[in-house]
Amino acid sequence: MSTVTTPPPPGKKLNYIGLESTAYRGAKTTLCAGCGHNAITERIIDSFFELGIQPTDVIKLSGIGCSSKSPAYFLNAAHGFNSVHGRMPSLATGAVVANRKMIAIGVSGDGDTGAIGIGQFVHLMRRNLPIVYIIEDNGCYGLTKGQFSPTADLGSTLKTGVINELPPIDTCALAIELGASFVARSFSGDPKQLKAILKAAISHRGTSMIDVLSPCVTFNDHEGSTKSYAYVKDHDEPLSEVGFVPYFEDITVEYDPGTTTAVTLHNGSRIVLTKLAEDYHPTDRGKALQMLHETTRRGEYATGILYVEPNKQDFVDMLGLVDEPLAFLDQSRTRPSKAALDEIVESFR
Numbered sequence: 001m002s003t004v005t006t007p008p009p010p011g012k013k014l015n016y017i018g019l020e021s022t023a024y025r026g027a028k029t030t031l032c033a034g035c036g037h038n039a040i041t042e043r044i045i046d047s048f049f050e051l052g053i054q055p056t057d058v059i060k061l062s063g064i065g066c067s068s069k070s071p072a073y074f075l076n077a078a079h080g081f082n083s084v085h086g087r088m089p090s091l092a093t094g095a096v097v098a099n100r101k102m103i104a105i106g107v108s109g110d111g112d113t114g115a116i117g118i119g120q121f122v123h124l125m126r127r128n129l130p131i132v133y134i135i136e137d138n139g140c141y142g143l144t145k146g147q148f149s150p151t152a153d154l155g156s157t158l159k160t161g162v163i164n165e166l167p168p169i170d171t172c173a174l175a176i177e178l179g180a181s182f183v184a185r186s187f188s189g190d191p192k193q194l195k196a197i198l199k200a201a202i203s204h205r206g207t208s209m210i211d212v213l214s215p216c217v218t219f220n221d222h223e224g225s226t227k228s229y230a231y232v233k234d235h236d237e238p239l240s241e242v243g244f245v246p247y248f249e250d251i252t253v254e255y256d257p258g259t260t261t262a263v264t265l266h267n268g269s270r271i272v273l274t275k276l277a278e279d280y281h282p283t284d285r286g287k288a289l290q291m292l293h294e295t296t297r298r299g300e301y302a303t304g305i306l307y308v309e310p311n312k313q314d315f316v317d318m319l320g321l322v323d324e325p326l327a328f329l330d331q332s333r334t335r336p337s338k339a340a341l342d343e344i345v346e347s348f349r
Contacts, residue, residue: 036188036214047198067109067136086117089124099325104131114150125178138216181206181309276304
């Protein structure tokens with residue numbers, strides 16, 4: 001018996017499970033135009049589409065912050081849960097243990113992860129829970145007027161002129177040290193590299209932690225600019241209180257493996273990215289940490305897959321759970337019998 005395959009409609013590109021890319025989109029973004037978080041969302045959409053993953057097989061999790069709004073903008077048909085600030089790892093652990101068949105993707109921010117959620121982050125990394133954990137890292141608290149976050153670089157300056165006097169937390173070095181089995185860093189403006197890393201992370205079984213440098217466009221107005229909030233406020237007679245976020249173009253870069261490039265951000269500041277060479281071997285934990293320390297000393301951000309341990313046992317397998325998801329097991333298989341409970345009580349006498 002032969003099977004007739006119906007060709008896709010003209011102009012419609014389908015993936016290998018027969019879905020259009022629109023099936024992987026979500027609501028319209030409410031983040032600022034030019035925000036690096038939106039570029040990350042686009043790469044997430046591309047990655048799941050190209051891998052041919054059914055959106056209903058995915059659970060999206062987040063905490064609080066600009067970054068944690070992102071799951072609303074991709075995989076509209078996926079299951080989603082927005083947790084309390086910094087508590088997404090606990091929620092993710094419960095969801096993955098309850099249904100090991102789901103693909104979990106957690107989106108957090110540098111504040112959500114590095115400040116109030118640092119304790120939860122630590123334990124998630126050491127457990128090697130099967131999850132893609134993305135930190136959308138802009139070094140500031142975008143929802144509360146741009147204060148420094150724990151990943152802000154030493155000596156960096158706020159638009160108010162305040163200088164950061166505290167050293168940053170390197171979430172990648174921390175994740176490697178704690179036991180995450182896949183650790184990477186990328187830049188929201190490097191779509192080719194970021195998509196490749198995301199596809200590898202989704203395919204990995206274990207904790208895939210990706211720190212994505214993602215410039216904030218809202219807090220780059222500075223003293224001396226005639227377009228700054230302060231200047232306009234001092235030189236107009238407002239009819240009412242109105243807030244406005246200016247439009248900025250996305251920042252994109254292209255550079256070869258093994259090379260370094262400087263990227264000028266919207267506020268005129270620069271970050272230096274160093275893409276790992278093609279002969280870099282990410283399976284050596286000690287060398288990965290050494291490389292991170294060396295690039296940090298030079299004021300650079302190493303990007304690429306920094307460390308991977310492909311055969312490490314993940315948390316779900318470590319617990320010895322049955323193959324069938326716990327969420328679908330009958331009570332007769334999950335609830336101890338009276339005889340079993342009596343035996344336990346007797347053992348304490």
